[in-house]
Amino acid sequence: MSLTGLPADNDADIARVSEALAMITPRWNVRILLALSGPPLRYSEIANSFSWLHNGQMHLKLRSLCDAGLVQRSEHDARNVTYGHTGRATSLLPVLPLIVSWAEQYLEPPEGEQSAIEQIEDSLTLLTRRHAAAILWTLKGRGETSGRALAARAIPTQQWTNIYPPLRQMVADGLVDTDGKGQPYRLSGAGEGLAPVLAALSTWSAGQPLTQAIRHPVWGQDRTADSGAWASHQARTPTTRTRPDPAVPTQPAQRPKWQDTDLFSHPAPARPAPALPSGGIRR
Structure with missing residues (x-):
């Protein structure tokens, strides 16, 4: 239609x-994707970078990104679960x-x-x-x-x-x-x-x-x-939850140069205010 x-x-x-x-x-999604632009991380490692989010909020964010085909959840064993980019997320950076x-x-x-x-x-x-x-x-x-x-x-x-x-x-x-x-x-x-x-x-x-x-x-x-x-x-890339092949080394994605120092420099930014009709776009 x-x-x-x-x-x-x-x-x-x-x-x-x-x-x-x-x-x-949605708020924090891009930040989470950038945090995962290197090697896969455990949930606790991700959560430590977003201390202002409750566990329930972070779980929902990761689940939605997995459902969107941007994040892959890998269960290595009962105590070792990691999150990392899919190819779609890497190509978005x-x-x-x-x-x-x-x-x-x-x-x-x-x-x-x-x-x-x-x-x-x-x-x-x-x-x-x-x-x-x-x-x-x-x-x-x-x-x-x-x-x-x-x-x-x-x-x-x-x-x-x-x-x-x-x-x-x-x-x-x-x-x-x-x-x-x-x-x-x-x-x-x-x-x-x-x-x-x-x-x-x-x-x-x-x-x-x-x-x-x-x-x-x-x-x-x-x-x-x-x-x-x-x-x-x-079609969006489906989320896979399989164990990674140990014979194939995982190459961490290269981080954008502008990300290294300023990703979390402002943990709680204000949303843009309504703009004025002249003088440029107001934040």
Whole structure:
């Protein structure tokens, strides 16, 4: 069933990216994934890095990441259970610095020092607003568009005036521009600047190498690719709970350079405040 009034390949693309964002956006999920970017860890080792979370909360977080196919739980024996990345999670890590780069360029400078992980969390909050993906895809494909025409593509099954609350929020967030009430809407510079991030997220969620992101049919710089490559749904990697093969050594994933010193420098960040309609995107 189509979610938007856009072509089928765009509609499937939006659905996949929305699902990918739903996996990683919940609070602490990205931090847990980064904590697991090295060798597999015991539960106690993970919990020690997140002392502000209760055991019940951490169990739920790990279970949801396992169900999403991003974390693998391995039972070596009754007393030795470890958690580590799946291949899907490892291939996601290179997307995170793209989000940091976008945040550094377009988000309003914070009042104090802010870690890279907080940059990611602030950015993901903006991208997961209701109907945000459909609005971004529509404006990128159609350019300047009236609210009514935008609603016909982004939320075709709803009353067309329902487009205005999310649109006003995206204008306040700094992702969409308009010249005033009743005037057409268009992507702002910050909205256009999301191209590398959204192309990479789409490519990852479609199960393709990130080198293909440049050829994404909507957000890529080289749009000569067959757009059908993004049309089929990529199933999530199922969680495996088998004992690792001792004959195959486990190679720890390389940690992003920006992660080493600032991952947990701010254990309880404030969530982004509502943005102002001008002056950049407020955190």
